[in-house]
Amino acid sequence: MGGDAREPRAPEMDAELRLDGNAAAGALEELFAFEVTAAVATCEGCGRETAVGALDAYDLEMGVVLRCPGCDGVMIRAARGRGAWSVEMRGVRVLQVKTPR
Amino acid sequence: MPAIDPPGGADGIRAASVAPDGGGAAPAAPASSPAPRPPARLAWREAEIVRVIDETPSARSLVLRVPAWPGHLPGQHVDVRLTADDGYQAQRSYSIASPPERPELVLTVERIDDGEVSPWLAGEARAGDRFELRGPIGGYFTWTAAAGGPLQLVAGGSGIVPLMSMLRHRALAAGGREVPARLLASWRGVGAMVYRGEIAALAGGASDGAGDGRGLSVVHTLTREAPPAGWAGERGRVDAEMLRRRVFAASEAPRVYVCGPTPFVEAVASALVALGHARERVWTERFGPTGGGG
Amino acid sequence: MISRGFRRKRADTGGTAVPPGQYVTTDFPVLSAGPTPRTRIADWSFALEDADGKEMFRWGWFELLALPATEVTVDIHCVTKWSKLGTRWKGVTFDDLVLAAGRPPPAPFVMAFCDGGYTTNLAVADLEAGKAMVAYEYDGHALAPEHGGPARLLVPHLYFWKSAKWVRGLRFMQADAPGFWEGLGYHGRGDPWKEERYAGD
Numbered sequence: 001m002g003g004d005a006r007e008p009r010a011p012e013m014d015a016e017l018r019l020d021g022n023a024a025a026g027a028l029e030e031l032f033a034f035e036v037t038a039a040v041a042t043c044e045g046c047g048r049e050t051a052v053g054a055l056d057a058y059d060l061e062m063g064v065v066l067r068c069p070g071c072d073g074v075m076i077r078a079a080r081g082r083g084a085w086s087v088e089m090r091g092v093r094v095l096q097v098k099t100p101r
Numbered sequence: 102m103p104a105i106d107p108p109g110g111a112d113g114i115r116a117a118s119v120a121p122d123g124g125g126a127a128p129a130a131p132a133s134s135p136a137p138r139p140p141a142r143l144a145w146r147e148a149e150i151v152r153v154i155d156e157t158p159s160a161r162s163l164v165l166r167v168p169a170w171p172g173h174l175p176g177q178h179v180d181v182r183l184t185a186d187d188g189y190q191a192q193r194s195y196s197i198a199s200p201p202e203r204p205e206l207v208l209t210v211e212r213i214d215d216g217e218v219s220p221w222l223a224g225e226a227r228a229g230d231r232f233e234l235r236g237p238i239g240g241y242f243t244w245t246a247a248a249g250g251p252l253q254l255v256a257g258g259s260g261i262v263p264l265m266s267m268l269r270h271r272a273l274a275a276g277g278r279e280v281p282a283r284l285l286a287s288w289r290g291v292g293a294m295v296y297r298g299e300i301a302a303l304a305g306g307a308s309d310g311a312g313d314g315r316g317l318s319v320v321h322t323l324t325r326e327a328p329p330a331g332w333a334g335e336r337g338r339v340d341a342e343m344l345r346r347r348v349f350a351a352s353e354a355p356r357v358y359v360c361g362p363t364p365f366v367e368a369v370a371s372a373l374v375a376l377g378h379a380r381e382r383v384w385t386e387r388f389g390p391t392g393g394g395g
Numbered sequence: 396m397i398s399r400g401f402r403r404k405r406a407d408t409g410g411t412a413v414p415p416g417q418y419v420t421t422d423f424p425v426l427s428a429g430p431t432p433r434t435r436i437a438d439w440s441f442a443l444e445d446a447d448g449k450e451m452f453r454w455g456w457f458e459l460l461a462l463p464a465t466e467v468t469v470d471i472h473c474v475t476k477w478s479k480l481g482t483r484w485k486g487v488t489f490d491d492l493v494l495a496a497g498r499p500p501p502a503p504f505v506m507a508f509c510d511g512g513y514t515t516n517l518a519v520a521d522l523e524a525g526k527a528m529v530a531y532e533y534d535g536h537a538l539a540p541e542h543g544g545p546a547r548l549l550v551p552h553l554y555f556w557k558s559a560k561w562v563r564g565l566r567f568m569q570a571d572a573p574g575f576w577e578g579l580g581y582h583g584r585g586d587p588w589k590e591e592r593y594a595g596d
Contacts, residue, residue: 016363016364017363017389017541018367018389019387019389020385020386021241022178022239025178025239026143026180026236030143037239037241038240051384053240053241053242053384054385056430058427058428058429059426059427061475062428062581063576063579065429067430072430072511077579078579079576079580080580081579081580081593082593082595083595086579086580087579088578147396183401185401191403217404221400225400226400230398230399230400231399232401233396
C-alpha cells in the first residue's frame with residue numbers, strides 16, 4: 001500500500017485494453033445510414049484528421065465513445081436507449097464521407 | 102465490441118447503406134469476384150456450422166452456411182451472438198477469414214481461456230450447431246485487388262485473420278497476383294502459426310519462415326519460442342529495424358494493413374509513420390489485449 | 396435462438412437476490428469512457444462547489460484520508476447486466492464531507508465531475524444518510540487506476556455508471572441536469588431494482 005499504487009501508471013498499460021472504431025462499426029451501422037468507419041473525421045480540439053475506424057474506442061458496453069488518438073478529445077458519443085439512438089458529435093469539426101463514383 | 106446488446110430492440114433500422122469503400126478503391130469489385138452488396142439492414146441472421154477445421158491447438162476455423170449472405174469485402178468482420186437457455190447473451194466480433202470469391206463464410210477463432218464466446222466457438226461448437234451472426238461490418242479496414250498496391254500486410258498473432266481474407270482474395274481475383282504484396286507475421290511460436298501451409302503455398306512453396314513467389318513475399322517472426330532448425334524467418338518482436346528490413350519502402354507508397362493486439366498495432370503503426378509512411382496509407386485494426394475474440 | 400451447449404462463464408453464487416435482468420459475476424469488468432487519467436497525488440484534490448460555481452470546500456489527498464473513514468460491503472449492479480456481490484470499499488461518506496465542509500447541501504442535486512471529463516448527475520437524497528462515499532480503497536487495497544483510483548464515487552444502490560471513476564468533485568445544482576450517459580438516453584436516476592436503465596423506463 002502507500003503512494004505507489006495511486007500514482008499514474010504507464011500509458012502502455014492503457015494501450016492493451018484500447019479498441020478502435022472498427023469495434024464500434026456494428027453499432028454505428030445501426031445508427032448511420034452510411035458506412036461511417038471509412039469516413040474521415042477532423043477533431044474539433046486539435047485538428048487531426050483520422051478515419052473513424054482508427055479512432056480510440058471506449059466503453060463499448062455502454063454505447064460508443066470515440067476519442068481522438070492525438071489529443072484524447074471525445075469526438076463521437078452515442079448510446080441506444082428505448083426506441084432511439086442518441087448521438088453527440090461536437091468533437092467532430094468536419095466529417096468527410098466518400099461517395100461511390 | 103459490446104458484450105451484451107442493450108435492451109430496447111431493433112428499432113427504426115433504416116434502408117440500404119452506401120457500399121463500403123474498399124479502402125479508397127473504386128467501389129466496383131474485380132470481374133471475377135461476386136459483387137458485394139450492402140445488406141438492406143444490418144440484421145441478425147442464423148449461421149449454421151457446416152465444418153470445423155482445427156488450425157492449431159488453440160485456433161479453429163468454422164465453415165458456415167449463412168442463408169442469403171450478401172457477400173463481403175476482405176477485411177470486414179461479423180458480430181456473433183450466443184444465447185444460453187436461460188436467456189443470457191454474449192456478443193463478440195470476429196474477422197472473416199474467407200475471400201468474397203468463395204461461397205462459404207469462414208471464421209477463424211482463437212480460444213481465449215477466460216473468454217465468453219471463444220471457448221464455445223473454438224471448443225464446444227460442432228457441425229450442425231447454430232448461432233446468430235450479423236454483417237458484413239466495416240468499411241475502413243478493407244482491401245480489394247482493384248485498390249492496387251503494393252500491398253503490405255503486418256499481422257500480430259490472430260491479426261492474421263482479416264489479412265488472410267485479403268491474401269486469399271488476391272490469389273483469386275482478376276489481376277490480384279499482379280499486385281506486389283508482402284506479409285510480415287508475428288507469432289509466439291511455430292505452434293501458434295495459423296494457415297502456415299497455405300501461406301507458404303501462396304508464396305510459391307516457401308521454406309520455413311520466409312518465402313517469395315507469385316508476387317508475394319512472406320516472412321514470419323517468432324517472439325517467444327526458439328525457431329525450429331532450418332528457420333529462414335526472423336526472430337523476436339517486430340521493431341523499427343525489422344520493419345525497415347522487411348516492409349516495402351515508404352518511397353514505394355504501399356497500402357499497409359496492420360492487425361493484431363492493440364499494443365502491437367499501435368507500436369507498428371507509429372514505427373511505420375516514423376519510417377516515412379503516410380499515416381493515411383496505414384490502415385489499422387486493434388483487437389484489444391488478448392488479440393481479440395475473447 | 397439458443398446455441399446448444401453455450402453457458403455463461405460464471406454460475407450464480409449463492410441465493411442472493413439480484414435486481415431484475417442482472418447476472419452475477421465474480422469478475423470485475425473494466426469499463427471506461429476514456430483513457431486512465433494521470434493526475435499525480437500531489438496535484439489531486441476533491442471539491443464541493445455551490446450552485447453558483449463557487450468553491451465551498453476543497454481537500455487535498457492527505458486531507459481526504461484524514462477525514463472519518465467508513466467501510467462498507469455492498470453489491471454493485473452495472474447497467475450492462477453484470478452484478479458483483481459483496482464488494483468491500485473504504486472511503487469518506489458524503490455526509491462526512493458535508494459535515495467537514497461546515498455547510499449543508501446548498502441545492503438538491505449534484506453533478507459529479509471527474510478527470511477525463513466524465514460527469515454524472517445525482518439527487519442529494521441519493522447521496523445522504525450513508526448512501527454514498529468517495530472511495531479510495533477496494534477489497535482492502537488502494538483503489539487501482541483502472542477501477543477509478545485514486546478515488547471514485549460509490550453509490551451502490553444505483554446502477555454503477557453513477558459511481559463515477561476518477562471523481563474530483565461535486566457541483567450542486569438547483570435543477571437536475573443530465574451527465575455524460577444520462578444525456579445520451581440512459582435513465583436520470585438509475586435504480587436497478589426498478590430496472591431504470593434508459594430514459595422513459
